[in-house]
Amino acid sequence: MKKNRIIKPEDYFEPACPFCVEHHKDKPPVRSIPTERVLAKLDEHLSKDDYLAAERHLLYWLDEANNGRDIRGCLLMRNEMMGLYRKLGRKEKALECAESALEIIKNERLSDNIGAATTYLNCATVYKAFGMAEKSIPLFEKAKNIYESSLAENDERFGGLYNNMALAYVDLNEFSKANGFYRKALEVMKSIGGGEPEQAITYLNMANAAEAEFGIENAESIITEYLEKAIELLDVSISETDGNYAFVCEKCASVFGYYGYFFYQKELERRSKKIYERS
Numbered sequence: 001m002k003k004n005r006i007i008k009p010e011d012y013f014e015p016a017c018p019f020c021v022e023h024h025k026d027k028p029p030v031r032s033i034p035t036e037r038v039l040a041k042l043d044e045h046l047s048k049d050d051y052l053a054a055e056r057h058l059l060y061w062l063d064e065a066n067n068g069r070d071i072r073g074c075l076l077m078r079n080e081m082m083g084l085y086r087k088l089g090r091k092e093k094a095l096e097c098a099e100s101a102l103e104i105i106k107n108e109r110l111s112d113n114i115g116a117a118t119t120y121l122n123c124a125t126v127y128k129a130f131g132m133a134e135k136s137i138p139l140f141e142k143a144k145n146i147y148e149s150s151l152a153e154n155d156e157r158f159g160g161l162y163n164n165m166a167l168a169y170v171d172l173n174e175f176s177k178a179n180g181f182y183r184k185a186l187e188v189m190k191s192i193g194g195g196e197p198e199q200a201i202t203y204l205n206m207a208n209a210a211e212a213e214f215g216i217e218n219a220e221s222i223i224t225e226y227l228e229k230a231i232e233l234l235d236v237s238i239s240e241t242d243g244n245y246a247f248v249c250e251k252c253a254s255v256f257g258y259y260g261y262f263f264y265q266k267e268l269e270r271r272s273k274k275i276y277e278r279s
Contacts, residue, residue: 031068047243
């Protein structure tokens with residue numbers, strides 16, 4: 001090594017591409033958040049039913065993404081926060097996240113990719129959940145168009161899309177369209193492995209739709225058929241550790257109770273509690 005070596009700029013400056021926009025602006029480079037680690041920790045909080053910790057976690061990483069000018073990280077955090085606030089029934093927070101996510105899509109010109117489709121789906125689901133089904137339909141359609149042009153026909157993401165579209169059409173009393181999308185959702189979930197819990201939810205949704213269309217007395221036989229199919233699917237997919245299964249059991253339990261299946265309601269609550277306690 002030569003002595004008295006002169007220190008040059010390249011010795012202490014990070015190399016930068018001269019054609020990059022960042023090279024010519026007074027902005028620091030984008031610092032991307034570690035999305036896989038963030039989502040893994042979020043799943044850990046949700047598997048324990050610890051929604052307060054999940055919210056703190058998402059807010060922290062949203063700030064990190066904002067500070068690091070990580071647009072895609074911000075969009076991901078907004079999507080996850082939509083789902084959390086929707087689950088907790090926090091309307092204003094959920095709508096705020098939906099509007100922010102749509103603004104990112106618009107400003108960053110991301111309106112034709114899978115990430116945008118997922119955002120449209122999540123925003124539409126928020127609107128539907130808080131009594132704005134009519135406002136949700138155009139967003140569902142946008143997501144559907146992107147999915148159909150980008151994904152395989154049996155991609156599991158179609159299951160969630162079709163299910164949520166059906167729920168919105170039930171709210172709008174368009175039962176024929178709703179049942180069509182429920183059937184599509186079942187077809188998708190039957191074609192993939194491990195789709196039984198989601199199929200069970202679909203059958204319970206179909207029972208609710210039949211009641212809304214015909215009345216509980218006139219739809220009794222249809223409702224019973226759908227409830228029995230849901231029980232069969234939940235029993236065949238029973239798990240002692242799966243957080244998603246615990247969530248499905250928790251979600252389905254009240255529906256069975258509503259229709260008078262009190263024993264099975266308690267059984268699902270027991271399964272869910274057992275999984276959460278083990279987590």
